[in-house]
Amino acid sequence: MSTIGQLGERIASLAKKVEEDQLRNDATPAAQQIAMELAEASRELEQLVLGPRQALGMMGLAVHDASSLGVIVTFDIPNLVPEEGSVSYAELSSLCGLDEDRLTRILRYAMINHIFREAPAGRVRHTPQSAHLAQSPAFCDFLRTIAAVFLPACAAVPAALARWPRTRATTEAAHGAARRTDAAFYDWLDRDENAALRRNFDRGMEGISRAGQRLQDTDLRAYPWGALPAAAAVVDVGGSGGHFARDLAAAYPSFSIVVQDLPRVIRQTMEDQKNASGPESVTYQAHNCFDEQPVKNADVYFMRHVFHNHPDAECIKILTALLPALKPGSRVLVSEQMDLLTMALFNAKERTKEEYSRLFEQASPALVFHGTHQVPDDPRSCVFEAVYQGGETK
Numbered sequence: 001m002s003t004i005g006q007l008g009e010r011i012a013s014l015a016k017k018v019e020e021d022q023l024r025n026d027a028t029p030a031a032q033q034i035a036m037e038l039a040e041a042s043r044e045l046e047q048l049v050l051g052p053r054q055a056l057g058m059m060g061l062a063v064h065d066a067s068s069l070g071v072i073v074t075f076d077i078p079n080l081v082p083e084e085g086s087v088s089y090a091e092l093s094s095l096c097g098l099d100e101d102r103l104t105r106i107l108r109y110a111m112i113n114h115i116f117r118e119a120p121a122g123r124v125r126h127t128p129q130s131a132h133l134a135q136s137p138a139f140c141d142f143l144r145t146i147a148a149v150f151l152p153a154c155a156a157v158p159a160a161l162a163r164w165p166r167t168r169a170t171t172e173a174a175h176g177a178a179r180r181t182d183a184a185f186y187d188w189l190d191r192d193e194n195a196a197l198r199r200n201f202d203r204g205m206e207g208i209s210r211a212g213q214r215l216q217d218t219d220l221r222a223y224p225w226g227a228l229p230a231a232a233a234v235v236d237v238g239g240s241g242g243h244f245a246r247d248l249a250a251a252y253p254s255f256s257i258v259v260q261d262l263p264r265v266i267r268q269t270m271e272d273q274k275n276a277s278g279p280e281s282v283t284y285q286a287h288n289c290f291d292e293q294p295v296k297n298a299d300v301y302f303m304r305h306v307f308h309n310h311p312d313a314e315c316i317k318i319l320t321a322l323l324p325a326l327k328p329g330s331r332v333l334v335s336e337q338m339d340l341l342t343m344a345l346f347n348a349k350e351r352t353k354e355e356y357s358r359l360f361e362q363a364s365p366a367l368v369f370h371g372t373h374q375v376p377d378d379p380r381s382c383v384f385e386a387v388y389q390g391g392e393t394k
């Protein structure tokens with residue numbers, strides 16, 4: 001482990017490079033890698049400076065970071081603060097409906113994280129952080145989903161694991177314990193009384209992919225899409241409202257792309273797309289990924305952040321449902337990102353490349369693992385690739 005002095009020197013030299021890269025607008029993988037190293041070294045320095053007692057205490061209390069952010073987006077505060085200038089706590093309180101005392105406490109806490117600042121005393125104005133929220137409505141939908149749906153599930157993880165230490169059942173996940181329900185996550189979300197949460201969840205998928213931590217740009221850069229045939233047919237299974245598909249279509253206009261998701265998601269997407277000018281090469285289809293794949297002989301079947309929702313047996317079912325559609329050379333791409341949320345919601349598993357290779361093989365020996373694709377600046381994300389060799393009875 002480095003000393004505080006060594007880390008300080010390293011941070012100073014990395015910071016200089018990052019500043020120069022930012023001035024040159026250099027966003028190459030090498031520049032992003034250096035920025036990541038700087039962020040990691042800064043986190044390590046913070047831990048060393050604080051020492052274990054303070055650092056661990058802050059980790060335990062980080063729940064307030066998430067809940068204060070949750071209040072801010074739930075009450076739509078970023079859009080109530082003027083773009084330029086400031087607003088008083090009293091005015092903000094009457095605009096958002098939250099009493100002034102609690103509003104002030106919550107915003108002052110959030111200011112520790114540089115979300116808003118108070119200047120002059122008693123008046124609130126934007127920072128780059130809070131302005132990002134005001135400019136990213138779909139990302140705020142995702143943050144509202146975190147506050148209303150994910151936080152209760154994450155808080156229940158220790159109790160759920162104590163109750164079911166070895167289970168893989170989707171009905172025995174922390175989400176179920178928090179909600180006191182036996183329903184698996186998506187069945188619960190589908191209930192009539194959860195319509196508002198569902199809408200936030202569906203829109204939030206685009207928000208997190210475009211403005212949050214699960215940037216779809218990673219998948220566009222990590223996989224060599226340009227090496228596919230010019231008129232490649234791509235199916236985005238579990239593609240939500242088509243946010244990835246539309247970016248893929250913009251980068252590769254000659255591809256034809258089908259976005260599949262649950263009927264309610266596709267219904268809403270078609271509704272939303274009526275007034276939007278989406279690319280014609282992207283079409284939408286309601287399809288349950290456990291049913292036989294209706295789009296035959298596509299070049300690519302892409303599943304982004306879908307497998308992490310499911311235990312092994314269900315992933316094998318999803319892959320098996322693809323088999324009748326595959327032609328020799330069809331690629332199955334599974335894009336994943338490491339996080340603990342899927343454990344809280346679904347008891348799902350994070351898998352290594354060996355485990356993915358086994359999953360593909362268990363679905364069919366003709367589905368041959370071809371390796372992984374990553375970008376250096378987002379080591380938590382990975383695209384696992386299998387190619388169908390054909391030649392077996394499906």
Ligand SMILES: C[S@@+](CC[C@H](N)C(=O)[O-])C[C@H]1O[C@@H](n2cnc3c(N)ncnc32)[C@H](O)[C@@H]1O
Nearest residue numbers: 205209238239240261262265287288289304305
């Ligand atoms: C974590 S989201 C990922 C969405 C999108 N691929 C992305 O990367 O933002 C998982 C998606 O799978 C969809 N989904 C869940 N169960 C499904 C099923 N049985 N068949 C098809 N899609 C499903 C959800 O509606 C949701 O859009």
